[in-house]
Amino acid sequence: MREPLPADLFDELCPSSLNPIRFGDKWAALVLRCLQDGPRRFSELRVPLHRVTPKVLTRSLRSLERDGFVQRTVLPGPKPHVEYELTQLGHSVLHPLAAACAWTSDHWDDLLEARERHTPTPTP
Amino acid sequence: MREPLPADLFDELCPSSLNPIRFGDKWAALVLRCLQDGPRRFSELRVPLHRVTPKVLTRSLRSLERDGFVQRTVLPGPKPHVEYELTQLGHSVLHPLAAACAWTSDHWDDLLEARERHTPTPTP
DNA sequence: CAGAATCCGTTTAGATACTG
DNA sequence: CAGTATCTAAACGGATTCTG
Numbered sequence: 001m002r003e004p005l006p007a008d009l010f011d012e013l014c015p016s017s018l019n020p021i022r023f024g025d026k027w028a029a030l031v032l033r034c035l036q037d038g039p040r041r042f043s044e045l046r047v048p049l050h051r052v053t054p055k056v057l058t059r060s061l062r063s064l065e066r067d068g069f070v071q072r073t074v075l076p077g078p079k080p081h082v083e084y085e086l087t088q089l090g091h092s093v094l095h096p097l098a099a100a101c102a103w104t105s106d107h108w109d110d111l112l113e114a115r116e117r118h119t120p121t122p123t124p
Numbered sequence: 125m126r127e128p129l130p131a132d133l134f135d136e137l138c139p140s141s142l143n144p145i146r147f148g149d150k151w152a153a154l155v156l157r158c159l160q161d162g163p164r165r166f167s168e169l170r171v172p173l174h175r176v177t178p179k180v181l182t183r184s185l186r187s188l189e190r191d192g193f194v195q196r197t198v199l200p201g202p203k204p205h206v207e208y209e210l211t212q213l214g215h216s217v218l219h220p221l222a223a224a225c226a227w228t229s230d231h232w233d234d235l236l237e238a239r240e241r242h243t244p245t246p247t248p
Numbered sequence: 249c250a251g252a253a254t255c256c257g258t259t260t261a262g263a264t265a266c267t268g
Numbered sequence: 269c270a271g272t273a274t275c276t277a278a279a280c281g282g283a284t285t286c287t288g
Contacts, residue, residue, distance in 0.1 A: 114192025
């Protein structure tokens with residue numbers, strides 16, 4: 001048995017495969033969450049998202065940038081120094097995502113039960 | 125130029141690639157919409173979803189069934205007669221999805237503008 | 249009618265190694 | 269530090285053909 005499940009798309013402990021509502025690619029929602037309290041650097045994002053490879057994180061960030069959720073800024077200096085931060089649009093989309101997570105939280109038992117009770121439709 | 129865009133995940137005229145919030149696979153949200161007014165048969169679903177092949181529609185339905193959103197019922201009779209209908213859970217999830225669509229609707233201009241203004245991050 | 253079988257191209261994610 | 273390059277495997281979506 002386990003602790004109460006954190007039915008939160010943004011929580012990496014959550015088996016989010018049960019959350020049917022998705023945002024972007026596999027890591028996009030987690031990236032938004034990591035950025036919600038202020039700008040972060042590439043390597044700072046890799047700490048909480050410790051399973052993501054740099055290639056995949058880069059692709060996710062580029063996609064979020066293209067779609068207007070994240071702003072990438074190269075700060076001047078001798079060494080490479082890049083910051084990512086949420087745009088207004090990025091902050092805004094956190095609301096419907098939180099609503100979706102609330103729905104999943106409210107229906108967690110139903111979702112679990114559906115999986116457990118399910119017997120695959122036979123193909124005779 | 126076109127008519128006002130129906131920024132609705134459930135509307136097949138909507139270029140939903142701009143909607144960052146997804147539900148299940150490519151057809152799942154459309155299937156839910158087709159079922160929201162009552163049970164439908166496999167062939168009835170293929171009419172509004174006229175681009176989906178039977179294999180893909182079957183896979184989408186099986187997945188919705190496994191996750192508890194859709195109930196499949198084989199009705200007795202001489203000929204195969206199968207009905208799909210939304211469960212309570214299926215009806216319930218329409219609400220956060222509608223909320224997500226409303227967000228997209230409200231931010232349609234921002235989403236379009238982000239794409240247009242975007243210049244790919246150079247890889248030097 | 250309600251699918252299943254097969255083949256195929258694309259997309260996605262991860263592992264590993266390397267660089268300005 | 270902030271990525272890129274290469275490879276592999278799985279998942280996804282579609283076209284076509286066939287069947288109980």
